[in-house]
Amino acid sequence: xxxxxxxxxxxxxxxxxxxxxxxxxxxxxxxxxxxxxxxxxxxxxxxxxxxxxxxxxxxxxxxxxxxxxxxxxxxxxxxxxxxxxxxxxxxxxxxxxxxxxxxxxxxxxxxxxxxxxxxxxxxxxxxxxxxxxxxxxxxxxxxxxxxxxxxxxxxxxxxxxxxxxxxxxxxxxxxxxxxxxxxxxxxxxxxxxxxxxxxxxxxxxxxxxxxxxxxxxxxxxxxxxxxxxxxxxxxxxxxxxxxxxxxxxxxxxxxxxxxxxxxxxxxxxxxxxxxxxxxxxxxxxxxxxxxxxxxxxxxxxxxxxxxxxxxxxxxxxxxxxxxxxxxxxxxxxxxxxxxxxxxxxxxxxxxxxxxxxxxxxxxxxxxxxxxxxxxxxxxxxxxxxxxxxxxxxxxxxxxxxxxxxx
Amino acid sequence: xxxxxxxxxxxxxxxxxxxxxxxxxxxxxxxxxxxxxxxxxxxxxxxxxxxxxxxxxxxxxxxxxxxxxxxxxxxxxxxxxxxxxxxxxxxxxxxxxxxxxxxxxxxxxxxxxxxxxxxxxxxxxxxxxxxxxxxxxxxxxxxxxxxxxxxxxxxxxxxxxxxxxxxxxxxxxxxxxxxxxxxxxxxxxxxxxxxxxxxxxxxxxxxxxxxxxxxxxxxxxxxxxxxxxxxxxxxxxxxxxxxxxxxxxxxxxxxxxxxxxxxxxxxxxxxxxxxxxxx
Numbered sequence: 001x002x003x004x005x006x007x008x009x010x011x012x013x014x015x016x017x018x019x020x021x022x023x024x025x026x027x028x029x030x031x032x033x034x035x036x037x038x039x040x041x042x043x044x045x046x047x048x049x050x051x052x053x054x055x056x057x058x059x060x061x062x063x064x065x066x067x068x069x070x071x072x073x074x075x076x077x078x079x080x081x082x083x084x085x086x087x088x089x090x091x092x093x094x095x096x097x098x099x100x101x102x103x104x105x106x107x108x109x110x111x112x113x114x115x116x117x118x119x120x121x122x123x124x125x126x127x128x129x130x131x132x133x134x135x136x137x138x139x140x141x142x143x144x145x146x147x148x149x150x151x152x153x154x155x156x157x158x159x160x161x162x163x164x165x166x167x168x169x170x171x172x173x174x175x176x177x178x179x180x181x182x183x184x185x186x187x188x189x190x191x192x193x194x195x196x197x198x199x200x201x202x203x204x205x206x207x208x209x210x211x212x213x214x215x216x217x218x219x220x221x222x223x224x225x226x227x228x229x230x231x232x233x234x235x236x237x238x239x240x241x242x243x244x245x246x247x248x249x250x251x252x253x254x255x256x257x258x259x260x261x262x263x264x265x266x267x268x269x270x271x272x273x274x275x276x277x278x279x280x281x282x283x284x285x286x287x288x289x290x291x292x293x294x295x296x297x298x299x300x301x302x303x304x305x306x307x308x309x310x311x312x313x314x315x316x317x318x319x320x321x322x323x324x325x326x327x328x329x330x331x332x333x334x335x336x337x338x339x340x341x342x343x344x345x346x347x348x349x350x351x352x353x354x355x356x357x358x359x360x361x362x363x364x365x366x367x368x369x370x371x372x373x374x375x376x377x378x379x380x381x382x383x384x385x386x387x388x389x390x391x392x393x394x395x396x397x398x399x400x401x402x403x404x405x406x
Numbered sequence: 407x408x409x410x411x412x413x414x415x416x417x418x419x420x421x422x423x424x425x426x427x428x429x430x431x432x433x434x435x436x437x438x439x440x441x442x443x444x445x446x447x448x449x450x451x452x453x454x455x456x457x458x459x460x461x462x463x464x465x466x467x468x469x470x471x472x473x474x475x476x477x478x479x480x481x482x483x484x485x486x487x488x489x490x491x492x493x494x495x496x497x498x499x500x501x502x503x504x505x506x507x508x509x510x511x512x513x514x515x516x517x518x519x520x521x522x523x524x525x526x527x528x529x530x531x532x533x534x535x536x537x538x539x540x541x542x543x544x545x546x547x548x549x550x551x552x553x554x555x556x557x558x559x560x561x562x563x564x565x566x567x568x569x570x571x572x573x574x575x576x577x578x579x580x581x582x583x584x585x586x587x588x589x590x591x592x593x594x595x596x597x598x599x600x601x602x603x604x605x606x607x608x609x610x611x612x613x614x615x616x617x618x619x620x621x622x623x624x625x626x627x628x629x630x631x632x633x634x635x636x637x638x639x640x641x642x643x644x645x646x647x648x649x650x651x652x653x654x655x656x657x658x659x660x661x662x663x664x665x666x667x668x669x670x671x672x673x674x675x676x677x678x679x680x681x682x683x684x685x
Binding site: 030034179290 | 468537
């Protein structure tokens with residue numbers, strides 16, 4: 001299959017929410033009127049200077065932006081190749097990039113007069129960000145979280161409760177992120193009149209993939225400015241982990257039309273791509289329809305969705321944002337993967353070399369940095385999105401190393 | 407072109423009563439039992455049969471139908487087997503309309519064109535696909551209509567008068583009014599509100615309107631049937647299947663009768679709400 005190269009990689013989606021064949025609005029009729037309302041409310045907000053000004057204020061004084069672009073000197077020396085920069089999204093309030101999106105969506109929800117917010121969460125970072133902003137804005141907050149994830153991300157469950165959110169463990173299916181999203185959609189369809197669904201990644205029915213991307217693009221825009229200041233030029237490569245892909249899209253999107261820049265997305269390979277126990281939907285899946293959009297999904301030959309596996313609860317999802325699916329097909333983003341073992345090794349190395357304990361999610365990106373960076377010349381500028389901090393993962397990693405005898 | 411669905415609703419209108427539309431998940435608890443139940447439904451009083459196509463992630467369904475889908479999948483049900491079930495059913499029944507209801511992904515993966523050819527060939531009359539709103543009509547709705555299948559759309563309490571024409575355009579067979587904002591098997595809907603909603607939809611279409619989501623008892627079916635052209639019962643039947651299974655979710659000697667008894671009671675309720683034929 002040959003695909004016509006577009007004039008711009010930043011032009012999507014079309015008015016029906018499509019990125020090539022991906023995206024769309026595959027939802028029950030009950031939700032459709034609301035999704036059309038949301039699209040209108042978001043379009044209005046986007047063109048309202050007062051909305052942007054208010055958001056900028058929160059981003060500066062509440063979230064703590066801009067996040068630093070940090071030269072990872074010891075990791076660079078260790079790998080003896082590319083000059084490595086970390087975009088420090090883990091320093092944001094709530095400890096990850098998730099808050100950028102939640103702030104934007106909840107400001108839209110307030111414009112729409114919605115008083116009750118629901119969210120799904122995997123690792124709990126989106127849940128914590130949602131609970132935090134709901135506390136700040138005085139909104140009711142219900143977070144759906146797979147029962148398996150509730151168990152492996154206990155500190156975040158406690159944080160959400162402390163912030164006044166109700167955490168509802170989801171017992172259906174694989175009891176992870178995909179099931180939390182099913183349950184959130186069921187809540188939404190039931191409470192459609194007063195409820196706003198704050199989706200945590202660049203997936204779901206249009207306009208979510210576009211809207212979440214727009215709110216996350218601040219990561220890439222800052223990176224452009226900061227690297228220009230530090231090095232006087234743009235980066236040579238970008239790399240980020242991909243579950244649904246919001247941190248990656250936020251970093252990548254402002255650079256998509258700088259065609260000389262190499263862009264890498266890293267999926268979770270779990271026990272290995274051949275094991276069948278992984279969460280790499282591009283590497284191991286095919287196009288299908290779930291949760292409101294068409295995208296790459298892990299599934300059986302009968303179109304039944306397979307359970308994903310990853311040590312990282314935030315990547316443990318059998319799909320990927322539709323714009324990433326398109327960027328893969330047109331060849332603009334190269335998709336790689338990293339196993340649980342590789343991610344844990346990178347987690348340890350980053351902690352020891354840089355004094356930064358990364359979340360297990362960006363540890364997947366770091367795992368590929370470990371082999372990409374040494375292949376590059378010393379003047380190659382590589383930016384990796386350090387999308388979250390690893391405090392929440394300490395127990396998981398300790399367990400993992402314990403059972404591995406490490 | 408009239409279909410089995412058109413003919414059945416026309417005949418019931420002449421009789422002056424509403425249709426009982428039964429929903430059961432195909433392959434629950436296993437292929438053979440599910441086929442036997444399906445075959446027994448018309449005699450028990452079902453006027454239109456909906457067969458649920460199991461899907462791992464049924465985001466519009468409540469716990470009862472979620473569990474039924476998983477039972478069927480664990481027993482090896484696939485979309486191909488569901489089509490085989492329809493073919494077997496048609497060997498002994500060429501009159502009862504049969505509608506497949508489910509989610510888009512299994513059909514998309516089967517291949518839309520191949521699916522439409524096969525569905526038509528085995529005797530499927532219509533499709534209800536929960537996650538295909540009018541905005542995605544190019545995917546399946548338009549090709550299905552071209553191949554002579556009915557495409558039955560859901561209208562909901564959030565579908566206002568402005569949106570109704572878009573929902574009704576390209577809808578055929580009947581309109582399925584979802585009586586509540588919520589998932590299948592939720593709390594019972596208010597019958598007065600439902601009657602008003604059906605009247606509102608009827609101002610926009612000549613198609614029959616069937617009402618579902620939350621209808622559980624014969625009394626309730628009767629109340630809904632007084633103001634609609636059809637009453638859909640799903641979760642209550644699926645619960646009846648579940649209640650008849652052994653501890654390993656295997657069928658027992660009671661399974662078929664438990665379901666047909668409930669269908670008979672519901673049919674009695676629907677028939678008791680006889681309306682004037684000239685309405």
